Amino acid sequence: MTLVRISDDALALACGADAVAQAFAAAGCEVQRVSSWGMHWLEPLAEIDGMGFGPLVPDDVAGVLDGSSNKAIDRIEEHPFIAGQQRLTFARAGRTQPLSLEDYATTGGWIGLERARAMTPEQVVEEVVTSGLRGRGGAGFPAGIKWRTVLQAQGARKYIVCNADEGDSGTFADRMLMEGDPFQLIEGMAIAAHAVGAQRGYIYVRSEYPHAIAKLNAALALCADRIAPFEIEVRVGAGAYVCGEETSLLNSLEGKRGEVRAKPPLPALEGLFGCPTVVNNVLTLAAVPHILTPGGASLYDSLGVDRSKGTMPIQLAGNIKHGGLYETAFGVTLGKLVNEIGGGTASGRPVKAVQVGGPLGAYVHPDRFDLPFDYEAFAAADGLIGHGGVTVFDDSADMARQAKFAMQFCAAESCGKCTPCRIGSTRGVELIDRIRAGGRVPDAVEALPQMHNASKSDRSREENIALLEDLCETMRDASLCALGGFTPYPVLSALRNWPEDFE
Numbered sequence: 001m002t003l004v005r006i007s008d009d010a011l012a013l014a015c016g017a018d019a020v021a022q023a024f025a026a027a028g029c030e031v032q033r034v035s036s037w038g039m040h041w042l043e044p045l046a047e048i049d050g051m052g053f054g055p056l057v058p059d060d061v062a063g064v065l066d067g068s069s070n071k072a073i074d075r076i077e078e079h080p081f082i083a084g085q086q087r088l089t090f091a092r093a094g095r096t097q098p099l100s101l102e103d104y105a106t107t108g109g110w111i112g113l114e115r116a117r118a119m120t121p122e123q124v125v126e127e128v129v130t131s132g133l134r135g136r137g138g139a140g141f142p143a144g145i146k147w148r149t150v151l152q153a154q155g156a157r158k159y160i161v162c163n164a165d166e167g168d169s170g171t172f173a174d175r176m177l178m179e180g181d182p183f184q185l186i187e188g189m190a191i192a193a194h195a196v197g198a199q200r201g202y203i204y205v206r207s208e209y210p211h212a213i214a215k216l217n218a219a220l221a222l223c224a225d226r227i228a229p230f231e232i233e234v235r236v237g238a239g240a241y242v243c244g245e246e247t248s249l250l251n252s253l254e255g256k257r258g259e260v261r262a263k264p265p266l267p268a269l270e271g272l273f274g275c276p277t278v279v280n281n282v283l284t285l286a287a288v289p290h291i292l293t294p295g296g297a298s299l300y301d302s303l304g305v306d307r308s309k310g311t312m313p314i315q316l317a318g319n320i321k322h323g324g325l326y327e328t329a330f331g332v333t334l335g336k337l338v339n340e341i342g343g344g345t346a347s348g349r350p351v352k353a354v355q356v357g358g359p360l361g362a363y364v365h366p367d368r369f370d371l372p373f374d375y376e377a378f379a380a381a382d383g384l385i386g387h388g389g390v391t392v393f394d395d396s397a398d399m400a401r402q403a404k405f406a407m408q409f410c411a412a413e414s415c416g417k418c419t420p421c422r423i424g425s426t427r428g429v430e431l432i433d434r435i436r437a438g439g440r441v442p443d444a445v446e447a448l449p450q451m452h453n454a455s456k457s458d459r460s461r462e463e464n465i466a467l468l469e470d471l472c473e474t475m476r477d478a479s480l481c482a483l484g485g486f487t488p489y490p491v492l493s494a495l496r497n498w499p500e501d502f503e
Helices: 010-014 016-024 058-066 099-105 109-118 121-130 143-152 173-180 182-196 210-227 244-252 282-291 296-302 333-342 374-382 399-413 418-436 446-449 463-479 482-486 488-497
Strands: 003-007 030-034 047-048 051-053 074-076 159-164 198-208 231-237 277-282 311-318 324-329 351-356 389-394
Touching: 010 016, 010 210, 010 374, 016 030, 047 074, 047 159, 047 277, 051 173, 051 351, 058 182, 074 296, 099 182, 099 389, 109 182, 109 282, 121 182, 121 296, 143 277, 143 389, 159 182, 159 244, 159 282, 173 210, 173 282, 182 198, 182 210, 198 244, 198 333, 198 463, 231 482, 244 277, 277 418, 277 488, 282 446, 311 333, 333 351, 333 389, 399 418, 399 482, 418 463, 418 482, 463 482, 463 488, 482 488
Parallel strands: 003 030, 159 198, 159 277, 198 231, 311 389
Antiparallel strands: 003 047, 047 051, 051 074, 311 324, 351 389
């Protein structure tokens, strides 16, 4: 009987993978549902004896089985998109059944946890510090330093909180990991718990991820004995973008309004229910099991560039020919990611802009495609890597409209606690509209024109641009969290690189 492997990843399901799987089963094949390889433009993708076929519809099944199909892509492992990767976090992607404990164990699962539990907490923390692992959720703070702080903090109870509130547009690595390799995330959390002395953990998942929630709950039921006495509970969030910020997430977990807390105190000292808490995102925790294997920390440290160590699961999305997940060591150039690996735009038109880091990331002009993908390089270029999302736009994009969207997004998602974010984003939308209108336009706000030495009805386009830049500076420096603090990145980068779109 022919064995056919088809993904049950949410994206594959949305593309019709269930119908294709049913067609293979009806043709007498044994169908095995596995995790996704991450080649999203080929979904639904079927694998038979290592050979790939996709994208498929049910009517393609007969041709695949009799050898007449034109959907063959040769061996999946040898496909340039897969062969060029350095997969550590997603080493099992496409190869294992998500809820098979046997598959997980035979591919190196639980080795890191067993080794960690044979070590002291201090030794485990030192391994993570040595690896150079940094948070994969945005700020890039060293994970080992955060763990050490929680380990040394005084508290009757400590917690591990996994931030799985993946809200950035064009990102899907967290979802893929939770749906395709949930035991790896659970193992990473259990290692973190041993390292800091935590008794309980929570995975905070947004409600828009029903498949991930189901997979996590099923996986936890299967491996509860393995991670005991540590316990993990999945908690479902309502989808507020600001709850991706760690203190807002903690408030939500406590049953409160998802509102940002002022720092200090840091969550590592006073986090969930006032107790020392490790808050890491999915990709950070999922990297830990590999690091705790023998030699894993030094291998991780050997990859990447400068202070950006290890690998990053980069998510290629937007107007791109080959969208999907590409895990590689830090240092690859943005141009290689977009043009060589991603194949350029899906529309065939020239690339106009690339937004890196989600809706709050800067827009990068093709002139800067030599920019290496690492934290320091992007920070020096007034950008951020964030969660590793890369969204491509062709030359039909209106960058002034994109800048306005950034302000609108901030206004809609703001928790409202701080004035620069709550009010600044609304004023930003108004200013961009005035700039696009051109000339001198009436201003209904009395105070601001006086502050800028212009009469109420006599502010020029240049003066509005100067006011927008001042507003962005205020938002960046005075907002309580990254929502208001990072919104200026897409606005100012669009204004700087494509001034003609604002005319």
